[in-house]
Amino acid sequence: MKFAVIVFPGSNCDIDMYHAIKDELGEEVEYVWHDAENLEGFDGILLPGGFSYGDYLRSGAIARFSNVMKEIKKAAEAGKPILGVCNGFQILLEAGLLPGAMRRNESLQFICRPVQLKVEAPHTMFTSAYEDGETITIPVAHGEGNYYCDEQTLAELQENNRIVFTYAGSNPNGSIADIAGIMNEKGNVLGMMPHPERAVDSLLGSSDGLKLFKSIVHHWRESNVINA
Numbered sequence: 001m002k003f004a005v006i007v008f009p010g011s012n013c014d015i016d017m018y019h020a021i022k023d024e025l026g027e028e029v030e031y032v033w034h035d036a037e038n039l040e041g042f043d044g045i046l047l048p049g050g051f052s053y054g055d056y057l058r059s060g061a062i063a064r065f066s067n068v069m070k071e072i073k074k075a076a077e078a079g080k081p082i083l084g085v086c087n088g089f090q091i092l093l094e095a096g097l098l099p100g101a102m103r104r105n106e107s108l109q110f111i112c113r114p115v116q117l118k119v120e121a122p123h124t125m126f127t128s129a130y131e132d133g134e135t136i137t138i139p140v141a142h143g144e145g146n147y148y149c150d151e152q153t154l155a156e157l158q159e160n161n162r163i164v165f166t167y168a169g170s171n172p173n174g175s176i177a178d179i180a181g182i183m184n185e186k187g188n189v190l191g192m193m194p195h196p197e198r199a200v201d202s203l204l205g206s207s208d209g210l211k212l213f214k215s216i217v218h219h220w221r222e223s224n225v226i227n228a
Contacts, residue, residue, distance in 0.1 A: 001220045002028040004042040006088075008063050009034065011067060013049035013086065013195065020197040021028035021046070025213045035065040043074055043220055044081045047088025049141065059102060059144045070209060073192070081125055081216050082189045086142050089191035090182075098184055098191045099157070100149035104110055106174030110143040116168040117180050121161045124183060125219035126190045130210035135168050136208035138194035145193040147175040147182075148165060157182055165192055 005017045007211075014031060019180070021029040032039065039045060053062035065067070069091075076097055077080055086090040092098045105111055114137050119130040130136070154177060157163050165181035173193070181192030196209030 001043045001217050002030070002041065003044045003046055004030060004032040004039055005046045005048060006068055007031050007033055007048075008052035008066065008091075010052045010054055011048050011050035011087070015193070017046050017085070017197045020200045020213060024200040024210055025217065027217060032068065034068050036068045038074055039068070039071040042061045042075075042080075043062075043215055043224070044174065045075050045083070046080070047072075047084040048197070049086030049088060049089055052087055052091060053146075055087075056119040058090075058094065059087060059197040063091045068213065073097065074190050075182070076186075079186065081190050081219070083212075083216070084189075085195055085197065085204050086140075086193055089193055089201075090144065092189065092191045097189050098182060099153045100147055100182070102147040103145050103148050104141070104144050105172070107132050109164070110141075111145070112139070112141040113172075114139045115170070115172055115180075115194060117165045118168040119164075120166055121164045121166070121183075124164060124187055124190075124215075126183070126212055126215050127164060128215045128218060130215070133184070135213075136199075137206040138195045138196055138199045138209055139205070140172055141143065142173070142193055145173040145175065147173075147179045147193070149176060160185065163201070164190060165194070195210040
Protein backbone atom coordinates (compact mmCIF):
# COMPACT_ATOMS: atom_id res chain seq x y z
CA MET A 1 0.00 0.00 0.00
CA LYS A 2 1.28 3.45 -0.89
CA PHE A 3 0.54 6.47 1.28
CA ALA A 4 0.83 10.20 0.59
CA VAL A 5 1.75 12.52 3.48
CA ILE A 6 0.47 15.95 2.45
CA VAL A 7 2.83 18.78 3.42
CA PHE A 8 1.46 22.31 3.80
CA PRO A 9 3.54 25.38 4.67
CA GLY A 10 3.62 25.11 8.45
CA SER A 11 3.11 21.34 8.74
CA ASN A 12 5.31 20.01 11.55
CA CYS A 13 4.10 16.44 12.12
CA ASP A 14 4.75 15.24 8.58
CA ILE A 15 8.05 13.60 9.58
CA ASP A 16 6.33 11.76 12.45
CA MET A 17 3.68 10.49 10.04
CA TYR A 18 6.29 9.41 7.49
CA HIS A 19 8.21 7.54 10.19
CA ALA A 20 5.08 5.77 11.40
CA ILE A 21 4.29 4.47 7.91
CA LYS A 22 7.77 3.66 6.64
CA ASP A 23 9.65 2.48 9.72
CA GLU A 24 6.91 1.12 11.98
CA LEU A 25 4.24 -0.04 9.53
CA GLY A 26 6.66 -1.02 6.76
CA GLU A 27 4.59 0.42 3.92
CA GLU A 28 5.49 2.72 1.04
CA VAL A 29 5.09 6.45 1.66
CA GLU A 30 5.98 9.77 0.00
CA TYR A 31 5.79 13.42 0.98
CA VAL A 32 3.44 15.36 -1.31
CA TRP A 33 3.60 19.16 -1.44
CA HIS A 34 0.37 21.13 -1.10
CA ASP A 35 0.38 22.31 -4.72
CA ALA A 36 0.25 18.77 -6.14
CA GLU A 37 -2.36 18.26 -8.85
CA ASN A 38 -2.50 14.48 -8.97
CA LEU A 39 -2.84 11.86 -6.22
CA GLU A 40 -3.88 8.95 -8.43
CA GLY A 41 -0.76 6.94 -7.60
CA PHE A 42 -1.59 6.74 -3.89
CA ASP A 43 -3.82 4.31 -2.03
CA GLY A 44 -4.17 6.33 1.17
CA ILE A 45 -3.94 10.03 2.01
CA LEU A 46 -2.60 11.40 5.32
CA LEU A 47 -2.98 15.02 6.44
CA PRO A 48 -0.57 15.62 9.35
CA GLY A 49 -0.70 18.06 12.23
CA GLY A 50 1.02 21.42 12.50
CA PHE A 51 0.09 25.00 11.75
CA SER A 52 -0.76 25.15 8.05
CA TYR A 53 -0.24 28.68 6.76
CA GLY A 54 0.45 29.77 10.33
CA ASP A 55 -3.16 29.04 11.38
CA TYR A 56 -4.10 32.53 10.20
CA LEU A 57 -7.84 33.31 10.05
CA ARG A 58 -8.75 29.90 11.53
CA SER A 59 -6.85 26.64 11.73
CA GLY A 60 -7.08 25.01 8.31
CA ALA A 61 -9.02 27.90 6.76
CA ILE A 62 -6.33 28.76 4.19
CA ALA A 63 -5.11 25.21 3.57
CA ARG A 64 -8.57 24.24 2.31
CA PHE A 65 -7.86 26.34 -0.82
CA SER A 66 -4.61 24.51 -1.69
CA ASN A 67 -4.50 22.78 -5.07
CA VAL A 68 -4.11 19.38 -3.46
CA MET A 69 -7.50 19.64 -1.74
CA LYS A 70 -9.26 19.15 -5.08
CA GLU A 71 -7.43 15.85 -5.42
CA ILE A 72 -8.17 14.89 -1.83
CA LYS A 73 -11.88 15.42 -2.47
CA LYS A 74 -11.61 13.19 -5.56
CA ALA A 75 -9.85 10.54 -3.49
CA ALA A 76 -12.61 10.76 -0.86
CA GLU A 77 -15.28 10.32 -3.52
CA ALA A 78 -13.38 7.31 -4.86
CA GLY A 79 -13.47 5.70 -1.42
CA LYS A 80 -9.76 5.90 -0.63
CA PRO A 81 -8.88 6.09 3.09
CA ILE A 82 -8.11 9.63 4.20
CA LEU A 83 -6.83 10.43 7.69
CA GLY A 84 -6.55 13.96 9.05
CA VAL A 85 -4.77 14.34 12.40
CA CYS A 86 -4.96 17.52 14.51
CA ASN A 87 -4.44 20.31 11.97
CA GLY A 88 -5.32 17.73 9.32
CA PHE A 89 -8.68 17.24 11.06
CA GLN A 90 -9.18 21.00 11.12
CA ILE A 91 -8.47 21.16 7.37
CA LEU A 92 -11.00 18.41 6.65
CA LEU A 93 -13.61 20.37 8.60
CA GLU A 94 -12.84 23.61 6.78
CA ALA A 95 -12.97 21.79 3.42
CA GLY A 96 -16.39 20.34 4.20
CA LEU A 97 -15.20 16.74 4.07
CA LEU A 98 -16.34 16.34 7.68
CA PRO A 99 -19.13 18.18 9.52
CA GLY A 100 -18.73 20.60 12.40
CA ALA A 101 -16.09 23.12 13.42
CA MET A 102 -13.12 23.46 15.76
CA ARG A 103 -12.94 26.04 18.54
CA ARG A 104 -10.27 27.09 21.02
CA ASN A 105 -9.68 24.71 23.90
CA GLU A 106 -12.03 25.41 26.77
CA SER A 107 -9.02 26.28 28.96
CA LEU A 108 -7.72 28.70 26.27
CA GLN A 109 -4.36 26.98 26.70
CA PHE A 110 -2.27 24.75 24.46
CA ILE A 111 -2.47 21.14 25.63
CA CYS A 112 0.30 18.59 25.05
CA ARG A 113 0.03 15.29 26.94
CA PRO A 114 -1.10 11.66 26.61
CA VAL A 115 -4.86 11.11 26.89
CA GLN A 116 -7.11 8.08 27.14
CA LEU A 117 -9.42 7.38 24.22
CA LYS A 118 -12.33 4.97 23.94
CA VAL A 119 -12.83 3.15 20.65
CA GLU A 120 -16.50 3.77 19.90
CA ALA A 121 -16.63 2.31 16.37
CA PRO A 122 -14.41 -0.77 15.99
CA HIS A 123 -15.87 -1.92 12.66
CA THR A 124 -14.37 0.71 10.39
CA MET A 125 -11.43 0.65 8.00
CA PHE A 126 -9.49 2.66 10.59
CA THR A 127 -10.29 0.63 13.73
CA SER A 128 -10.73 -3.06 12.86
CA ALA A 129 -7.59 -3.98 14.87
CA TYR A 130 -9.17 -2.58 18.06
CA GLU A 131 -11.74 -4.14 20.36
CA ASP A 132 -15.15 -2.57 20.88
CA GLY A 133 -14.85 -0.12 23.77
CA GLU A 134 -11.08 -0.59 24.03
CA THR A 135 -9.26 2.17 25.89
CA ILE A 136 -6.05 3.37 24.25
CA THR A 137 -3.39 5.95 25.07
CA ILE A 138 -2.67 8.56 22.39
CA PRO A 139 -1.05 12.01 22.86
CA VAL A 140 -2.72 15.32 22.03
CA ALA A 141 -0.96 18.57 21.12
CA HIS A 142 -3.31 21.40 20.20
CA GLY A 143 -4.71 24.77 21.11
CA GLU A 144 -7.88 24.51 19.02
CA GLY A 145 -9.23 21.01 19.57
CA ASN A 146 -12.67 21.82 20.98
CA TYR A 147 -14.92 20.07 18.45
CA TYR A 148 -18.39 21.54 18.03
CA CYS A 149 -21.45 20.77 15.90
CA ASP A 150 -25.16 21.55 16.13
CA GLU A 151 -27.66 19.17 17.75
CA GLN A 152 -28.89 17.75 14.45
CA THR A 153 -25.36 16.93 13.27
CA LEU A 154 -24.50 15.38 16.62
CA ALA A 155 -27.60 13.19 16.45
CA GLU A 156 -26.65 12.06 12.93
CA LEU A 157 -23.11 11.23 14.04
CA GLN A 158 -24.40 9.22 16.98
CA GLU A 159 -27.17 7.41 15.11
CA ASN A 160 -24.88 6.37 12.27
CA ASN A 161 -21.92 5.30 14.44
CA ARG A 162 -19.69 8.00 12.96
CA ILE A 163 -18.11 8.97 16.27
CA VAL A 164 -14.97 6.83 16.12
CA PHE A 165 -13.10 7.95 19.26
CA THR A 166 -14.15 9.73 22.43
CA TYR A 167 -12.07 11.02 25.32
CA ALA A 168 -12.27 8.53 28.18
CA GLY A 169 -12.41 9.89 31.72
CA SER A 170 -11.10 13.41 31.14
CA ASN A 171 -12.06 15.66 28.23
CA PRO A 172 -8.96 17.84 27.64
CA ASN A 173 -10.50 20.50 25.40
CA GLY A 174 -14.26 20.70 25.98
CA SER A 175 -15.34 18.92 22.78
CA ILE A 176 -19.06 18.25 22.56
CA ALA A 177 -20.00 14.70 23.62
CA ASP A 178 -16.30 14.08 24.41
CA ILE A 179 -15.65 13.64 20.68
CA ALA A 180 -12.02 12.97 19.73
CA GLY A 181 -12.53 11.64 16.19
CA ILE A 182 -15.30 11.35 13.60
CA MET A 183 -15.68 9.94 10.09
CA ASN A 184 -17.71 10.83 7.04
CA GLU A 185 -20.91 9.12 5.95
CA LYS A 186 -19.09 6.80 3.55
CA GLY A 187 -16.67 5.76 6.30
CA ASN A 188 -13.42 6.47 4.46
CA VAL A 189 -12.51 9.90 5.87
CA LEU A 190 -11.43 10.10 9.51
CA GLY A 191 -10.52 13.24 11.41
CA MET A 192 -9.08 13.06 14.93
CA MET A 193 -7.29 15.48 17.24
CA PRO A 194 -5.02 12.98 19.07
CA HIS A 195 -1.84 11.91 17.25
CA PRO A 196 -1.72 8.15 16.50
CA GLU A 197 1.57 8.62 14.60
CA ARG A 198 3.18 9.60 17.91
CA ALA A 199 2.05 6.36 19.52
CA VAL A 200 3.54 3.68 17.29
CA ASP A 201 6.31 2.33 19.53
CA SER A 202 6.49 1.58 23.25
CA LEU A 203 9.59 3.79 23.40
CA LEU A 204 7.26 6.71 22.69
CA GLY A 205 5.10 5.79 25.67
CA SER A 206 2.46 3.90 23.71
CA SER A 207 2.13 1.78 20.59
CA ASP A 208 -1.67 1.98 20.53
CA GLY A 209 -1.72 4.23 17.48
CA LEU A 210 -0.06 1.60 15.28
CA LYS A 211 -3.26 -0.46 15.23
CA LEU A 212 -5.01 2.37 13.41
CA PHE A 213 -2.52 2.27 10.55
CA LYS A 214 -2.55 -1.53 10.52
CA SER A 215 -6.34 -1.39 10.20
CA ILE A 216 -6.07 0.80 7.11
CA VAL A 217 -3.59 -1.57 5.45
CA HIS A 218 -5.68 -4.62 6.35
CA HIS A 219 -8.78 -3.07 4.80
CA TRP A 220 -6.89 -2.09 1.65
CA ARG A 221 -5.45 -5.57 1.21
CA GLU A 222 -8.82 -7.19 1.77
CA SER A 223 -10.34 -4.88 -0.83
CA ASN A 224 -7.60 -4.78 -3.45
CA VAL A 225 -5.29 -7.78 -3.23
CA ILE A 226 -6.41 -10.93 -4.98
CA ASN A 227 -4.89 -14.15 -3.72
CA ALA A 228 -4.14 -16.76 -6.37
